[in-house]
Amino acid sequence: MLKIEHLTKIYDNGVMALNDVSFEVPDGQFVVIIGLSGSGKSTLLRCINRLIDPTAGRILWNDIDITAATDEELRLIRRRIGMIFQQFNLVKRSSVLTNVLSGRLGYTNPLWSLINYFPRSEREKALEKLERVGIREKAHNRADELSGGQQQRVGIARALMQEPELMLADEPVASLDPATSHSVMKYLELLNKEDGLTVLCSLHFLSLARTYADRIIALKEGRLMFDGLPEDIDDERFKAIYGEDAVRVEIA
Amino acid sequence: MNNTDRPSSRSALRRLLLVAAVVLGVLVYAYGWRVTDISLEETQDPIRQDSVTRALRELLSPDIFDQDRTSEFVYAAIALGCPEDGTPIEQPAAEPGKPQVTVSPDCGRGGDVITVQGTGFAPHADVFLRWIPPSGQSRPLVRTDVDDSGNFTTRFEIPRIRGSQGETHRLEIEESWPVSLPYFSATTRTVIEKIIETIFLALMATTIAVPIAAILSFLAARNLMRQVQLPLGNVLVGFILLPVGWVLGVTLLSPVATLGMAWGKELWLGLVGPLIALAGYALVDRSVNNVELSLHSLGYHARRIGMNILLLVITVFVIGALGGLGIWLGERLQVGLLADLGNFLGTLGRLIELVITLITGAGAAFFAASVGMELTRDGLKVLTGTPSHIVGGILGAIGGALLFAGLALIANIAALLTLLLPIMTAILGMQVVIMIFNRAVKPTVLAEGDARQTARLIVGIAGAVIAFFLAYDLLETGRGLVDGRLPSSLTWDVLGYQVQSIVAKAALVGGVLSGVGGLLAGTRAIFPLGLTIYNVTRTILNALRSIEPLIMGIVFVIWVGVGPFAGVLALTLHGIAALGKLYSEQTENIDPGPLEAIQATGANRLQTIVYGVVPQIIPPYIAFTMYRWDINVRMSTIIGFVGGGGIGFLLQQQINLLRYQDAGVAVLAIAIVVSALDYASATIRERMV
Numbered sequence: 008m009l010k011i012e013h014l015t016k017i018y019d020n021g022v023m024a025l026n027d028v029s030f031e032v033p034d035g036q037f038v039v040i041i042g043l044s045g046s047g048k049s050t051l052l053r054c055i056n057r058l059i060d061p062t063a064g065r066i067l068w069n070d071i072d073i074t075a076a077t078d079e080e081l082r083l084i085r086r087r088i089g090m091i092f093q094q095f096n097l098v099k100r101s102s103v104l105t106n107v108l109s110g111r112l113g114y115t116n117p118l119w120s121l122i123n124y125f126p127r128s129e130r131e132k133a134l135e136k137l138e139r140v141g142i143r144e145k146a147h148n149r150a151d152e153l154s155g156g157q158q159q160r161v162g163i164a165r166a167l168m169q170e171p172e173l174m175l176a177d178e179p180v181a182s183l184d185p186a187t188s189h190s191v192m193k194y195l196e197l198l199n200k201e202d203g204l205t206v207l208c209s210l211h212f213l214s215l216a217r218t219y220a221d222r223i224i225a226l227k228e229g230r231l232m233f234d235g236l237p238e239d240i241d242d243e244r245f246k247a248i249y250g251e252d253a254v255r256v257e258i259a
Numbered sequence: 260m261n262n263t264d265r266p267s268s269r270s271a272l273r274r275l276l277l278v279a280a281v282v283l284g285v286l287v288y289a290y291g292w293r294v295t296d297i298s299l300e301e302t303q304d305p306i307r308q309d310s311v312t313r314a315l316r317e318l319l320s321p322d323i324f325d326q327d328r329t330s331e332f333v334y335a336a337i338a339l340g341c342p343e344d345g346t347p348i349e350q351p352a353a354e355p356g357k358p359q360v361t362v363s364p365d366c367g368r369g370g371d372v373i374t375v376q377g378t379g380f381a382p383h384a385d386v387f388l389r390w391i392p393p394s395g396q397s398r399p400l401v402r403t404d405v406d407d408s409g410n411f412t413t414r415f416e417i418p419r420i421r422g423s424q425g426e427t428h429r430l431e432i433e434e435s436w437p438v439s440l441p442y443f444s445a446t447t448r449t450v451i452e453k454i455i456e457t458i459f460l461a462l463m464a465t466t467i468a469v470p471i472a473a474i475l476s477f478l479a480a481r482n483l484m485r486q487v488q489l490p491l492g493n494v495l496v497g498f499i500l501l502p503v504g505w506v507l508g509v510t511l512l513s514p515v516a517t518l519g520m521a522w523g524k525e526l527w528l529g530l531v532g533p534l535i536a537l538a539g540y541a542l543v544d545r546s547v548n549n550v551e552l553s554l555h556s557l558g559y560h561a562r563r564i565g566m567n568i569l570l571l572v573i574t575v576f577v578i579g580a581l582g583g584l585g586i587w588l589g590e591r592l593q594v595g596l597l598a599d600l601g602n603f604l605g606t607l608g609r610l611i612e613l614v615i616t617l618i619t620g621a622g623a624a625f626f627a628a629s630v631g632m633e634l635t636r637d638g639l640k641v642l643t644g645t646p647s648h649i650v651g652g653i654l655g656a657i658g659g660a661l662l663f664a665g666l667a668l669i670a671n672i673a674a675l676l677t678l679l680l681p682i683m684t685a686i687l688g689m690q691v692v693i694m695i696f697n698r699a700v701k702p703t704v705l706a707e708g709d710a711r712q713t714a715r716l717i718v719g720i721a722g723a724v725i726a727f728f729l730a731y732d733l734l735e736t737g738r739g740l741v742d743g744r745l746p747s748s749l750t751w752d753v754l755g756y757q758v759q760s761i762v763a764k765a766a767l768v769g770g771v772l773s774g775v776g777g778l779l780a781g782t783r784a785i786f787p788l789g790l791t792i793y794n795v796t797r798t799i800l801n802a803l804r805s806i807e808p809l810i811m812g813i814v815f816v817i818w819v820g821v822g823p824f825a826g827v828l829a830l831t832l833h834g835i836a837a838l839g840k841l842y843s844e845q846t847e848n849i850d851p852g853p854l855e856a857i858q859a860t861g862a863n864r865l866q867t868i869v870y871g872v873v874p875q876i877i878p879p880y881i882a883f884t885m886y887r888w889d890i891n892v893r894m895s896t897i898i899g900f901v902g903g904g905g906i907g908f909l910l911q912q913q914i915n916l917l918r919y920q921d922a923g924v925a926v927l928a929i930a931i932v933v934s935a936l937d938y939a940s941a942t943i944r945e946r947m948v
């Protein structure tokens with residue numbers, strides 16, 4: 008169970024990215040967060056694993072207060088929270104395998120990992136994860152040799168190495184074409200359905216959100232605008248979230 | 260009317276300003292013209308023109324090759340001052356089969372022109388004419404070539420020789436021709452030897468600078484350091500424990516290092532000992548880490564600290580053993596090719612022997628600081644409100660006293676360094692005054708905004724200035740800055756210890772000021788530790804970089820004597836500063852995405868750097884290393900001018916002896932090596948980036 012309580016984030020330049028946002032996510036739910044660019048979606052996701060420190064409010068995960076965790080505790084919490092990114096955030100010059108293995112850094116002996124040594128069991132696990140996202144044969148390629156969709160799948164494999172219970176996905180398909188978008192979303196859905204991972208995913212397109220979400224949360228200018236089922240978003244709510252001028256764009 | 264007038268008057272004003280700016284510009288330029296002594300007369304002076312032509316011609320006629328030659332000599336007699344009766348001067352008897360020369364006239368005074376004609380010489384041979392006075396040095400006159408039929412005609416001026424009037428002088432005609440293939444001259448061979456020394460000088464300086472600069476570059480990278488923020492209380496505890504750790508490390512770990520050294524010198528023990536130690540560590544690490552311990556339990560902390568102490572002890576032991584091993588090998592490897600290797604390892608070993616105390620002290624200091632920070636973290640987190648401020652005040656006072664006492668000790672090194680104390684006081688004073696401002700002037704009085712910002716800035720600057728001059732007065736800065744003297748050696752009696760007065764006074768000032776600061780801030784205030792380290796590192800790097808290697812060279816020549824070692828040290832020091840800055844800028848330019856991703860997996864800071872930063876910076880680091888080597892070769896060609904070894908030293912000697920033909924060889928060698936390296940480094944950089 009993930010509880011967000013009165014979360015507020017004001018950046019140093021005075022921008023209020025999140026304004027008193029509260030909601031709860033039961034385990035195993037697929038939650039999609041929608042909203043315009045700059046509505047606070049990324050900030051919200053990054054507050055959950057404290058890549059960004061919130062200004063006020065609390066985040067409780069399985070009754071552990073993430074916002075109060077020390078560096079050491081935070082590392083242990085982050086190990087269980089996978090994250091994938093819009094720009095994939097792979098180390099481009101490293102091999103796919105090394106990228107995937109880096110998802111395991113929170114678990115390995117720090118000294119061994121500094122000389123790039125991972126036990127055989129971990130290497131096998133990495134190959135397994137790559138198998139699962141269908142690109143095992145690319146394990147020894149450099150990450151930047153892969154296509155966008157393949158890179159995002161490496162990102163998923165890296166997150167899977169953490170054996171996460173919660174997956175944060177920050178606009179995972181915004182840099183991909185529609186067909187690839189669906190294939191990446193399908194992997195997330197698979198993890199949600201088969202492994203029971205809780206997924207928090209931010210998306211631009213409402214149509215994608217409708218296809219995959221159990222529940223939709225909408226942010227507008229840092230405030231929670233909508234929290235409910237995908238089918239409850241009618242034209243009126245759509246305009247409230249995306250603004251009067253917005254036109255629905257379907258993504259096949 | 261007004262509407263049409265205004266733009267035209269404005270443009271007139273603008274035009275006037277433009278004219279004024281141009282006039283001012285020309286005046287400034289004219290001043291520059293004068294102070295740099297630009298003068299056309301000097302360039303047109305015929306004597307100077309003559310000298311420069313000769314110097315350039317010699318520089319461009321480098322003495323690269325030599326050739327073995329055979330010579331034959333013919334002589335003619337010339338009287339200085341013609342006889343009254345006009346009788347011809349008696350010439351040496353012509354030998355049959357040998358070339359012959361005639362001189363006309365056969366007498367004259369200094370400056371007269373004499374024509375020499377030769378017959379029967381070897382076609383195309385070189386002919387040198389020399390003037391040989393009855394006593395003293397012979398002088399070269401002219402050089403000419405023999406034509407196809409073995410004849411030559413040339414003219415020369417009789418040299419002006421004092422006090423040899425009326426005597427008969429000899430004219431030596433040397434005919435010479437090559438009998439061997441051309442080979443490198445002695446000059447060329449020396450130059451080659453020196454240019455190799457130069458290349459290696461640059462290589463040594465670069466390779467020693469690279470690892471140090473690479474480590475420093477992380478500390479000087481804003482994007483990495485900005486994230487390092489800690490509660491003030493923790494930082495202060497850590498800081499206070501630094502000297503404690505140092506003392507403990509030096510007293511407790513030095514025996515371990517000495518043991519390592521002793522084992523290393525026994526070869527087998529030196530090889531086996533470290534391996535056993537490392538294996539033992541791995542074994543203990545594996546077994547204790549299998550136990551699951553709660554994050555806040557005593558056992559968890561005890562395990563972490565215990566393992567880290569073990570690691571520290573083993574590291575010191577291994578470093579000691581490696582040093583001992585180096586010394587052992589250095590003493591044994593003395594023959595042939597291995598001698599260089601032995602010398603290298605031996606020097607490294609002795610270097611470790613020299614700095615091992617520093618290593619143990621620094622290692623233990625940082626270790627003590629981190630343990631203190633970790634242990635007090637939970638405790639300090641509980642403190643809120645007034646207790647937090649009281650503890651902050653106490654810790655601040657101790658920390659400030661230590662910091663200022665340390666700075667006072669540094670001030671003892673040189674007079675200029677006494678400035679550190681008032682500067683630090685100003686920084687602290689500014690912070691304290693701003694904190695007082697924030698508390699005293701409630702946002703209800705002056706709302707957050709530009710006005711408040713400005714007021715805060717003004718108050719802060721005022722605080723800094725006042726603090727600076729207070730400290731200037733109290734801490735003997737004038738004595739250092741104005742009189743150029745070191746701080747007074749008078750001592751104060753502090754709890755029965757004799758403490759140098761400036762140290763005691765500085766500790767008092769720092770303690771009071773930081774105490775107030777800590778009291779106001781409280782232990783929970785966030786301290787930008789990373790940015791502080793960043794700023795200190797950047798300042799030191801910038802200061803070092805602004806000192807020219809030639810000046811550093813002068814200092815190192817005083818320290819280690821004339822020779823390439825001084826050059827290596829100077830270029831290394833400058834290279835560390837220059838590369839540190841270039842590297843850190845590359846680190847600041849990396850893509851933050853992978854960093855974020857790796858952080859999000861629960862990796863620690865070091866792992867994040869190794870996996871997220873290092874792969875991104877390797878290509879630019881290699882490129883800049885090549886670039887630096889290129890620069891170092893260029894610099895090492897002139898570092899010799901101040902005694903730093905390499906080809907510069909040779910070049911300077913040749914120029915001082917006016918041997919421009921030899922200097923030409925050195926200049927040519929420099930040009931070839933520099934442009935070759937320039938090309939090589941450009942090619943490699945192109946491929947890497």
